[in-house]
Amino acid sequence: MSLKIVFCWSDISGYMAACWRSLQARQEIDLFVIAFQARTQTAFSDGLMQGIPCRLLGLQERNDTKLIKELISQQNPDAIVLCGWFHHPYRQLAFAKNLQNIPLIMGMDTPWWGNWKQHLAPWILRSYLKQMAHVVVTGERSWQYAYRLGIPLENISLGLYGIDYEAYAPLLAARRRSPWPRSFLFVGRYSHDKAIDLLATAYRLYRSQVGDPWDLVCCGQGDLESHLQDQVGITNRGFVQPAAMTDIWLKAGALVLPSRFDPWPIALVEAAAAGLAIICTQVCGSAVEVIRSEYNGIIIPPDRPEALAASLLTIHNHYNELAIWGTRSQDLAQPYRSEIWAQRWLAIFNSVLHPVH
Known part of the structure; x- marks a missing residue:
């Protein structure tokens, strides 16, 4: 029975x-x-x-x-x-x-x-x-x-x-068939805990340091949405249902999650399954399981816009290694x-x- x-x-x-x-x-x-x-x-x-x-x-x-x-x-x-x-x-x-x-x-x-x-x-x-x-x-x-x-x-x-690993796994191979995307992705609530305000600040700092800055695509909704409005290089997609996220994950070059508080963000595991390099803070609980700093991502202290801008710049400058980092990410996501x-x-x-x- x-x-x-x-x-x-x-x-x-x-x-x-x-x-x-x-x-x-x-x-x-x-x-x-x-x-x-x-x-x-x-x-x-x-x-x-x-x-x-x-x-x-x-x-x-x-x-x-x-x-x-x-x-x-x-x-x-x-x-x-x-x-x-x-x-x-x-x-x-x-x-x-x-x-x-x-x-x-x-x-x-x-x-x-x-x-x-x-x-x-x-x-x-x-x-x-x-x-x-x-x-x-x-x-x-x-x-x-x-x-x-x-x-x-x-x-x-x-x-x-x-996670629905089978929905994300093919994205790595599909992304590798073309030039790797030069774009950052944020997925989560537009809230204080997720530090969307700090991300907007750090992204502006990053843009001031390079001549060919990557775009930042944000998917979510929340009270701090205004921090994304009228920001050069930032595209706010709003809340996107899972079935409609496939193309967004495919066109991303790296995930960014600068949280101030985040017990075990699933977005890190999904990004790893999708074969992405990942930037996150030390408070992201799932980083313990799926992120290895300088191996498939970068882990930084929370509430440090300068450190976040520097990590964006590091990903930018390590463009040729991102497919390798993404492959490592996918391996770490498989147990989920x-x-x-x-x-x-x-x-x-x-x-x-x-x-x-």
Whole structure:
């Protein structure tokens, strides 16, 4: 018999839809996803979930604990996957009497920073964490946090996220058939955390240092969009749905992500799978897994426009090496293929539901 698994998730995305689709394709799994409905036209489209058994929650529904409990009970799951502890109705599921015999698996991408809130978290979250049969983290930095939360080592696994690797992998070969693009790409929210304001400043500085500057293409949306307006060399594409991103990835020469705070940005993994050199800051959690400085990218301190401008200049001056860097990037992205993600999660479900003593 197949295992009935319910994922209780927040916002849908292209990468999670690809992962769920790969998991659903496994005959050992009967999948159902409860997630938030897309809120605006500039969010990921609900159409991403086409073909995946799911119930997308509206703005009011996502805060209706009773409804969520009923939806889960209707599925009669063998295990429930919860996305962290931030959403109160999901957190309440850990204490629901009608679900108390169902193993709970928690995903977390929060990195360990050692601030006072994180030092208090083991006490604040103690009753919730005690209900978790297993915790799945994104990478090394969130593993450190899970360990400090008191999760036993045998109950921590790596590999919370995966990507649609097969959609990105052909782009490297396609890009190499023509002169490598001379263009920088930013993909993410136009927000303070993503440092879009600092990127605009650093890009102007970079342009002042070369006679043939590359363009900067930005894909996203957010409150700081005005920093991109009327800027020479910057093209603002706005929010672009995953299916429409292929040509944008193909025409990029390198990805830039100058974040001030970014637990585990998927954009780095997707850019690596697309065969790009990558510039990012030290706070980007996924850099630990997919970026090797001066090998397939450049890692710089956050909030340093001069350092970011210098890294743009380095990529510019190492143009002839970018195809090599891109090939290395792709190798580092392969473990995050959605098919491998599904295999990894199947092993986690089996270890939780059929433990070997």
